[in-house]
Amino acid sequence: MTQTTLDYLAARQERILTELIEFAAIPSISTDPAHRADIERSAAWVAGQIAAAGPFDVQIIPTERHPVVFAQWLGATGKPTVLVYGHYDVQPADPLEKWISPPFTPTIRNGRLYARGASDDKGPLFQAIKTAQAFFATQDALPINVKFLFEGEEEIGSPSLEPFIQAHTSLLAADFVISADGGMWRVEEPSLTVSSRGLAGLEFSLTAAAKDLHSGRHGGAVTNPLHAIAALIASLHTPDGRVAVADFYDDVVELSAAERAAIAALPFDEAAYLAEIGAPALFGEPGYSTLERQWIRPTLEVNGLWGGYQGPGVKTVTPAEAHAKITCRLVPNQDPAAIVARIAHHLEAHLPPGVRLTIQPETHTAQPYAIPADHFGLKTAAAALRETFGVEPVTVRMGGTVPVCEVFKRVMGLDTVFFSFSTADEDFHAPNEFFRIHRLYEGLEAWVRYWELLGSSR
Amino acid sequence: MTQTTLDYLAARQERILTELIEFAAIPSISTDPAHRADIERSAAWVAGQIAAAGPFDVQIIPTERHPVVFAQWLGATGKPTVLVYGHYDVQPADPLEKWISPPFTPTIRNGRLYARGASDDKGPLFQAIKTAQAFFATQDALPINVKFLFEGEEEIGSPSLEPFIQAHTSLLAADFVISADGGMWRVEEPSLTVSSRGLAGLEFSLTAAAKDLHSGRHGGAVTNPLHAIAALIASLHTPDGRVAVADFYDDVVELSAAERAAIAALPFDEAAYLAEIGAPALFGEPGYSTLERQWIRPTLEVNGLWGGYQGPGVKTVTPAEAHAKITCRLVPNQDPAAIVARIAHHLEAHLPPGVRLTIQPETHTAQPYAIPADHFGLKTAAAALRETFGVEPVTVRMGGTVPVCEVFKRVMGLDTVFFSFSTADEDFHAPNEFFRIHRLYEGLEAWVRYWELLGSSR
Numbered sequence: 007m008t009q010t011t012l013d014y015l016a017a018r019q020e021r022i023l024t025e026l027i028e029f030a031a032i033p034s035i036s037t038d039p040a041h042r043a044d045i046e047r048s049a050a051w052v053a054g055q056i057a058a059a060g061p062f063d064v065q066i067i068p069t070e071r072h073p074v075v076f077a078q079w080l081g082a083t084g085k086p087t088v089l090v091y092g093h094y095d096v097q098p099a100d101p102l103e104k105w106i107s108p109p110f111t112p113t114i115r116n117g118r119l120y121a122r123g124a125s126d127d128k129g130p131l132f133q134a135i136k137t138a139q140a141f142f143a144t145q146d147a148l149p150i151n152v153k154f155l156f157e158g159e160e161e162i163g164s165p166s167l168e169p170f171i172q173a174h175t176s177l178l179a180a181d182f183v184i185s186a187d188g189g190m191w192r193v194e195e196p197s198l199t200v201s202s203r204g205l206a207g208l209e210f211s212l213t214a215a216a217k218d219l220h221s222g223r224h225g226g227a228v229t230n231p232l233h234a235i236a237a238l239i240a241s242l243h244t245p246d247g248r249v250a251v252a253d254f255y256d257d258v259v260e261l262s263a264a265e266r267a268a269i270a271a272l273p274f275d276e277a278a279y280l281a282e283i284g285a286p287a288l289f290g291e292p293g294y295s296t297l298e299r300q301w302i303r304p305t306l307e308v309n310g311l312w313g314g315y316q317g318p319g320v321k322t323v324t325p326a327e328a329h330a331k332i333t334c335r336l337v338p339n340q341d342p343a344a345i346v347a348r349i350a351h352h353l354e355a356h357l358p359p360g361v362r363l364t365i366q367p368e369t370h371t372a373q374p375y376a377i378p379a380d381h382f383g384l385k386t387a388a389a390a391l392r393e394t395f396g397v398e399p400v401t402v403r404m405g406g407t408v409p410v411c412e413v414f415k416r417v418m419g420l421d422t423v424f425f426s427f428s429t430a431d432e433d434f435h436a437p438n439e440f441f442r443i444h445r446l447y448e449g450l451e452a453w454v455r456y457w458e459l460l461g462s463s464r
Numbered sequence: 465m466t467q468t469t470l471d472y473l474a475a476r477q478e479r480i481l482t483e484l485i486e487f488a489a490i491p492s493i494s495t496d497p498a499h500r501a502d503i504e505r506s507a508a509w510v511a512g513q514i515a516a517a518g519p520f521d522v523q524i525i526p527t528e529r530h531p532v533v534f535a536q537w538l539g540a541t542g543k544p545t546v547l548v549y550g551h552y553d554v555q556p557a558d559p560l561e562k563w564i565s566p567p568f569t570p571t572i573r574n575g576r577l578y579a580r581g582a583s584d585d586k587g588p589l590f591q592a593i594k595t596a597q598a599f600f601a602t603q604d605a606l607p608i609n610v611k612f613l614f615e616g617e618e619e620i621g622s623p624s625l626e627p628f629i630q631a632h633t634s635l636l637a638a639d640f641v642i643s644a645d646g647g648m649w650r651v652e653e654p655s656l657t658v659s660s661r662g663l664a665g666l667e668f669s670l671t672a673a674a675k676d677l678h679s680g681r682h683g684g685a686v687t688n689p690l691h692a693i694a695a696l697i698a699s700l701h702t703p704d705g706r707v708a709v710a711d712f713y714d715d716v717v718e719l720s721a722a723e724r725a726a727i728a729a730l731p732f733d734e735a736a737y738l739a740e741i742g743a744p745a746l747f748g749e750p751g752y753s754t755l756e757r758q759w760i761r762p763t764l765e766v767n768g769l770w771g772g773y774q775g776p777g778v779k780t781v782t783p784a785e786a787h788a789k790i791t792c793r794l795v796p797n798q799d800p801a802a803i804v805a806r807i808a809h810h811l812e813a814h815l816p817p818g819v820r821l822t823i824q825p826e827t828h829t830a831q832p833y834a835i836p837a838d839h840f841g842l843k844t845a846a847a848a849l850r851e852t853f854g855v856e857p858v859t860v861r862m863g864g865t866v867p868v869c870e871v872f873k874r875v876m877g878l879d880t881v882f883f884s885f886s887t888a889d890e891d892f893h894a895p896n897e898f899f900r901i902h903r904l905y906e907g908l909e910a911w912v913r914y915w916e917l918l919g920s921s922r
Binding site: 203205207214215216217219220221222223224225226227228229230232233235236237238239240241242243245283284285286287288289290291296299300303305307308309310311312313314315316319320321322323324325328329330331333335358359360361362368370404405406407 | 661663665672673674675677678679680681682683684685686687688690691693694695696697698699700701703741742743744745746747748749754757758761763765766767768769770771772773774777778779780781782783786787788789791793816817818819820826828862863864865
């Protein structure tokens with residue numbers, strides 16, 4: 007049966023590409039109110055494609071801002087139910103002058119489709135719809151029950167998504183989530199992403215005098231808040247790069263030797279990485295590799311630091327205040343609120359004399375997320391990739407935060423399998439975003455195999 | 465003879481005040497090209513007053529920007545020659561709406577003359593001219609040889625003064641300088657200022673990656689320049705407040721026990737000082753009092769510190785760069801260039817791994833200055849104040865930098881005695897500047913006594 011479905015897709019590659027070009031031509035920029043009609047058009051285009059793919063129940067559901075396209079087909083009695091997530095909105099395209107071809111005039115060059123949103127996330131989202139179409143066309147059914155949840159706010163932080171999920175937990179009920187958003191780390195080796203880091207943060211300020219003081223008249227007699235904030239920030243790490251906040255690492259779940267060995271086995275060229283980012287050296291927590299520092303270890307980073315005079319030349323002030331912004335990347339099982347409390351305690355305990363401290367916790371936090379290594383959906387995804395690419399997919403992780411999988415876990419208890427065929431180098435948020443056309447076809451095959459394997463498992 | 469001269473002045477108090485009101489009504493704002501004609505008018509007014517005072521050789525000498533009024537009378541053969549310094553320009557008056565009476569409509573309230581420049585420096589400068597007039601009127605001569613050097617650029621940093629002095633060292637030759645600019649620290653006790661601190665500085669930057677990095681993807685693997693700059697700045701001081709730069713204090717001339725005892729004997733209310741500046745506590749180098757920290761100890765102060773994101777909310781970047789501006793207040797015999805070199809060496813030696821350092825020395829430096837405690841002009845000034853006020857004047861110091869005395873010392877080898885009758889609380893650079901009218905008359909008496917004592921000394 008698989009072959010029939012795959013043959014169907016193989017025979018229609020050019021037509022699928024043409025349709026994707028049509029989709030990518032819609033400038034569905036979610037952040038720009040001027041593109042509100044394009045967002046509506048994009049949602050309608052997606053809904054229309056789903057309706058054309060088969061007997062789905064399709065809805066365009068309004069939210070506070072941009073609509074959700076929801077669809078479901080639940081005809082595979084006794085089979086697993088998956089909730090496929092993706093987004094039909096795109097990043098802004100500026101700076102426009104840096105695009106070789108216009109961002110919303112999708113253009114093929116060297117086997118790549120260049121267009122804003124082609125890789126993030128229109129191509130990968132479209133693959134799921136075309137997979138459904140291929141099954142319905144060749145088998146009159148899907149091998150599993152499928153729900154589609156495609157939002158239009160991902161590029162603006164998904165403000166309506168969590169309320170939407172909370173309001174529709176029954177409608178969205180599934181065994182697990184397959185995210186068509188995400189992407190593989192490199193084009194050379196198929197990969198599955200199994201964890202992302204959480205986020206916590208705070209801003210703090212130190213004040214001394216009521217206003218900036220003349221450093222001649224007063225300098226030396228009162229605490230300079232810039233000296234104090236430097237000492238306080240320096241106290242947050244040991245000189246060799248560990249976070250020095252008490253109990254910071256207490257709740258960290260250490261990876262198994264096998265998991266660490268898998269990371270160590272990944273090809274990673276440190277010199278190439280340094281050249282890519284332009285830094286003179288690698289530096290981080292002792293005892294961990296660069297990939298481990300980015301993926302499985304928590305961080306505490308100062309994102310902004312300021313006080314006093316920043317203009318040209320000299321201004322001889324002892325400033326009245328100093329400010330810093332801090333965020334942490336968290337790993338299982340660190341809790342954002344507990345981490346903020348520990349940092350706040352550290353700041354209070356290490357406060358230099360002569361300054362006042364105020365702390366503003368950041369309300370926008372996220373739990374770290376990891377899918378269990380033996381998760382049924384994850385293992386089946388690995389099998390589908392192995393069948394498609396002929397190699398065992400590697401296990402990778404994300405240093406960043408993926409709010410959507412954290413929300414699905416927290417609100418609905420659902421794990422998320424990242425199953426996307428974009429690649430991390432495809433300039434998602436930059437000029438000349440592209441999607442590899444061979445990945446469009448490889449991904450369609452992998453989606454077919456994934457659903458077949460899920461359907462045959464029980 | 466003194467009594468005759470003093471009687472002459474006492475009989476003319478009201479007329480002298482009226483003339484000062486005329487002088488203070490000229491809006492000689494040096495920074496504002498729109499007031500160029502007022503600067504010229506102010507210089508001419510001063511020159512006219514000197515010419516009317518007696519048989520001076522008066523010149524208005526152009527410079528690159530605003531003219532110098534120079535005058536001399538050298539008829540006291542065998543007597544000392546003093547160079548009296550002052551400035552006829554004034555600060556801008558804005559914010560105008562905060563003035564109770566208009567800044568250039570001099571107004572008397574509660575025994576004070578309110579006007580921009582009344583205290584800084586028109587009143588004190590005018591006292592020197594009227595002193596000369598009183599001597600010529602009553603004795604047909606001055607008791608000493610007197611040169612006047614009144615500039616019009618003090619409030620814009622005296623850019624033409626050093627070139628002028630360098631070009632006119634013979635014309636300006638004198639035994640020492642008496643500065644009519646400066647002012648006493650408090651109205652309660654007559655004071656003589658005997659030192660000012662020097663200035664040196666640098667700006668430095670740390671860079672890591674070529675651009676700001678996503679703190680999720682890269683955080684933890686490369687040095688965060690904000691962490692590095694915090695550690696580097698923290699390393700510049702010991703936690704208890706000493707400068708930790710090697711050899712920083714090497715050239716500092718320690719004060720004698722008697723000099724330190726004189727500072728300790730000065731009344732200084734720490735609680736009132738803290739209330740004035742609004743700081744929660746005093747903090748500084750161990751082993752020294754607050755006044756000592758401000759006057760006789762060198763400082764290293766970060767005046768500005770910045771890097772990363774400073775806007776509202778969160779931006780999860782690992783910044784590419786961090787910057788700091790540093791100035792030092794120096795005391796005898798610290799050398800600005802040597803201090804900058806030592807700080808640069810410290811920064812290089814303590815540079816955290818993974819960042820690049822660039823240092824930009826500040827070219828605007830000043831030597832520290834102190835007049836020898838046994839200087840003839842200083843001791844005679846103390847005697848004149850004692851005779852005038854009936855109490856021993858206290859010895860005070862300045863935490864700030866007075867470029868003019870540093871230039872006189874460096875270029876001509878001349879020491880400077882500050883002999884001004886303005887008071888530090890007279891809002892020089894703020895709205896509602898005023899000059900105490902009783903200080904106008906007390907100062908005239910003190911100038912007469914000072915010149916008489918200088919003239920009778922040899």
